[in-house]
Amino acid sequence: MSSEHNGDQYVREDAIPLPPKDAEVFTTGCDYCIAGCGYKVFRWPVKGPNGGTAASENALGVDFPAAAMSGSWVSPSMHNVVTANGKKQNVIVLPDPDMKHVNKNGDHSIRGGCIAQKCYNPDTPTRDRHQYPQLRVNGKLERVSWDDATDIMAQVSEYILEKFGVHAWGMKAYSYEFWENTYAITKLAYRSVKTPCFSPHDQPGPGGDAIGLRDVGIDKFSASYDDWGSAEVLFCSGTDPYETKTMIFNEYIKPAVDAGRQKLIYVLPRSTAGVAFAEKTGGLWLDLYPGTDTVLNIAILRIILENGWEDKEFIEKWTNNKWETDSGFGQGTRNTPWQWRTTWGKFSVKGFDDYKKWVLSQEWAELDAASEVTGVAKEKIQKAAEMLAKPINGRRPKASFGLEKGNYWSNNYTNSSSFACLGVVCGAGNRPGQMISRFGGHQRGGRSAGGYPRAESPEKVNGRRKRPIDLDRWMVEGNLRFAWVIGTTWIQAMAGSVDLDNAFKRMTVEQPSQVTSKNVASAVAAIKQRIDDGGMMVVNSDIYPCAPIGTEYADIVLPASGWGEHDFTRANGERRMRVFQGFYDAPGESKPDWWAVAQFAQKMGYEGYKWKDSNEVFEESARFSRGGRTDFYPIVWKAKKDGKKGHDLLSEYGTNGIQGPVRYEYGKLVGTKRLHDSTAKVPTPQGPTVVKKAHYAFNSQTGKLNFIKSPWEIFSDFFDFIKPQGNELWVTNGRVNEVWQSGFDDIERRPYITERWPDNFLEIHPDDAAARGIESGDEVLCYSDRVPVQMGAGFVVEGDDLTFTGLQKKGLIKLTQARVPAVAMVTPAMKKGVTFMNFLHKTASANALVPRVPDPISNRYRFKLGVAFVKKTGESPYKNDLNRMSFAPRIIT
Amino acid sequence: MSDEKNDMTTQTPTKGLPCLSRRGFLLAGSSATVVLAAGCAGFSFPKGTALRIVEYPRKRIASLSDVRAHRPISFSYPEPGPLYNSFLVQLDGEASGGVGPDNSIVAFSGVCTHMGGPLSGQYRRDHAVVGPCPLHLTTFDLRKHGMVVSGHGTDTLPQVKLEIENGEIYATAVMGLIYGLNRNTA
Helix, strand or coil, X not given: CCCCCCXXXXXXXXXXXXXXXXXXXXXXXXXXXXXXXXXXXXXXECCCCCCCCCHHHCCCXXXXXXXXXXXXXXXXHHEEEEEECCEEEEEEEEEXXXXXXCCHHHCCCHHHHCHHXXXXXXXXXXXXXXXXXXXXXXXXXXXCCHHHHHHHHHHHHHHHHHHCCHXXXXXXXXXXXXXXXXXXXXXXXXXXXXXXXXXXXXXXXXCCCCHHHHHHCCCCCCCCHHHHHHCCEEEEECCCHHHHCHHHHHHHHHHHHHCCCCEEEEECCECCHHHHHHXXXXXEEECCCCCCHHHHHHHHHHHHHHCCCCCHHHHHHHECCHHHHCCCCCCCCCCCCCHHHHHCCCCECCXXXXXXXXXXXXXXHCHHHHHHHHCCCHHHHHHHHHHHHCCECCECCCEEEEECHHHXXXXXXXXXXXXXXXXXXXXXXXXXXXXXXXXXXXXXXXXXXXXXXXXXXXXECCCCCEECCCXXXXXXXXXXXXXXXXXXXXXXXXXXXXXXXXXXXXXCCCCCCCCCCCCHHHHHHHHHHHHHCCCCEEEEEECCCCCCHHHXXXXXXXXXXXXXXXXXXXECCCCEEEEECCCXXXXXXXXXXXXXXXXXXXXXCCCCCCCCCHHHHHHHHHHHHCCCCCCCHHHHHHHHHCCCCHHHHHHCCCCCCEECCCEEECCEEECCCCXXXXXXXXXXXXXXXXXXXXXCCCCCCCCCECCECCCCHHHHHHHHHHCCCCCCEEEEEECCXXXXXXXXXXXXXXXXXXXXXXXXXXXXXXXXXXXXCCCCCXXXXXXXXXXXXXXXXXXXXXXXXXXXXXXXXXXXXXXXXXXXXXXXXXXXCECXXXXXXXXXXXXXXXXXXCCECCCCCCCCCCCCCXXXXXXXXXXXXXXXXXXXXXXXXXXXX | CHHHHHHHHCCXXXXXXXXXXXXXXXXXXXXXXXXXXXXXXXXXXXXXXXXXXXXXXXXXEEEHHHCCECCCEEEECCCCCHHHEEEEEECCCCCCCCECHHHCEEEEECECCCCCCECCCCEEHHHCEECCCCCCCCEEECCCCCEEEECCCCCCCCEEEEEEECCEEEEEEEECCCCCCCEXXX
């Protein structure tokens, strides 16, 4: 078992320099979770002078010592030394004490509070940032020029496109790291190359994630954070906001609970600090087995309907009746992405009465049966229904419903649709404190430059529709000849990752033809030969060496630059848009991904890539946001009118930003607090403003919601196969508060965090641990010989072909092996029978145990459904180490 | 562990002297770097702990005989006032930086490193933890030098360095920047 960090030690500093009065100030946001906290950067020369402790002597305008809760204390982790304009400069990256939203008054998470440590500084573990393009020569990465690297890429790409076509040329890229980059990337893929072989970092192919919400008619980011705070009951499905979007908890949820205005219901197999807090304050932990949300949601819904607690007035006014539902889920024409889902004939209902009849006739949703499948006590299910919907003195509770990946990454379609229907029955969706949305994962930095070329996709399902590709399966099947991987590990981030890793190996380094010279012609010839042999070329754009995709498999590694190094834009989970200003020099020859895309595109002879700076990309991309939830076109339109740059005008909105969609009204830019808002005035379109129905009604032809059946049967065959057999345990996975996402910033390069989490962990219930002789600090192995991987079925004729039973019958399910080590943490936080790991640890990848069989309805993975045997293999070095890894429970209240 | 302890205890303590300007960089277990560490008698940190210590005038906190397991003793160090609220407590078994029986007595700042919330009264004996902070629920592991167990502190809880002489426990230094300060030499 190997730890990821590079050996630097955490030194507890005893002082920080204060910024002088004349320090330069920049505004930015945190680079990490969806909350999207606002930060101010203070920059001044290292040679000083520094500011003094009196408010009149420093740029913070604060007397030191700073008062508790002032939000003005600068912790040592908030200071760094960078190079800006070629000179050494101090920077303080401070949670903005002037924030009126999100991280109000300078509150912050441990992740964002340490974000100054993200800046490149060769005296810190960030020293291994990529600085130059590299080419793998004789197995080793060697420095080459941008010109040579993009020459090789372009020549090989032209060869592939000519000989094999667009289906052999693919990209796998982050969907979040700023609009400028994602716009350029999708412009290249969708509009220039026109390839269907594209996939975001966390899905097998493009498209929505919580698709049940969409079909019901809900925009998944319609709520504002204020709605999470003003709900009287908050139903948190598949996430603890405390752990994963901390400011939504700290600044919206906790104050409401502390004031006695809100009770929390958590749906998770694992307790965390937020769950423990909820239970202590009169809330509820619905401790379900992974993947059983559909049964739980419908069981709660059934109790509500049996008692007549549904919001009749809301249902009457805002849901589609029999006639309104008729056409494509009330979405209008048949020729839509969701059209094919209706052809299954398994989801549509003819209005509320029909839905109610369906719910009441589902035996699996009866209380006894549901309690057995979900593992949640009957009393708790009953209590949840009462908390959500039972009127008190004739008044309904105001309930909001937030979901995340524990819900839709275990059984995507029916978990999210049953969740949405539960919310609708309780009257949520379009009013303050009564909303249904995702809480969100990472920030919303995806900007598509055009439509996905669906007609080119090799995947066709029953009915008439093609659907987006499963790029993982396409690659494993050996169809890709070129893969450009941007800012993602691809392998560890996807399901059944051992099999995926083997495929990459087979297609790249195990091929006979390898590059042996830095000479461009020679390198191109060698790679062309490999491609003719059935192999693949891999390019990896990233900021750090990324194992194994960059370190072992990539022919070319491109050095990316990012947060803090250029001006970028994106939105948070309440559509709040900000400019993240650049404030220091990117290291070496590293470049933003839009620039790298532009270099390559120009070499390919594509038009429209001569951007001079990121603002030009931003302005060009604006029209692709029109009518969307983060429509910022009016900002760019007004900036032009005022003779300003788009970035500059948005920067004027500072760290508080403006919420999309943005409208232009009477000479001013106006934001949108929530979508579907029945309490908002319907705006009159002015200037460039697009007013969509989603502003004031729901996302359907009628502006009303659909009820959608969520049959357990379409998933239960898979569930019965995957659930633990014999002595196996669930090995589910997710994030842990102290670590952001892939961990490259923190567990790998932030000694303070590395001490806390030096290795991946496995939280395990005391009974499960005792039965296996496991104590906290023991090294354990999670192992399985039955990780299912779907091998084909990209082209389907009959409806049942895509069910798990259908795939098995056709011999399309392969069982693979995985071995994942971890350090045991024995804790009552886990439900018995379920264990939990950090989801994206590079050297101990939880996704190795995860089935690569996507939901056939939505083509989304069931990441949370890992299963394995667990055994002790020894004692970890941390078991008796007083310096690293705490084994104290994380649920102490 | 005993070798490392010996390394440190062989240093000559500079007792009772104000050492505000003397910052030691101490790497426990590495005799090459403990040269700068003054006044660390009986002070045991595991190998690999990197510490920067600011020494203050030594202050008596309690008699060893007054210390009862799991009964925190509040004190203010190095200055008076709420910013400097600290507590001493005897845990079950050895702790990083502990003194006394089994190196089990430790002392920490009682002010949360997240937003300055008060940690007094939040000691949890079962798991040797202080917290959750009433403001935003951060907890700290007192066995592992104030490491965040769960929560938002962007640095460990500052640890007060202790030493024992003739049955009396003294505070002599602080490791880590105390919440609210820009430098520990107030």
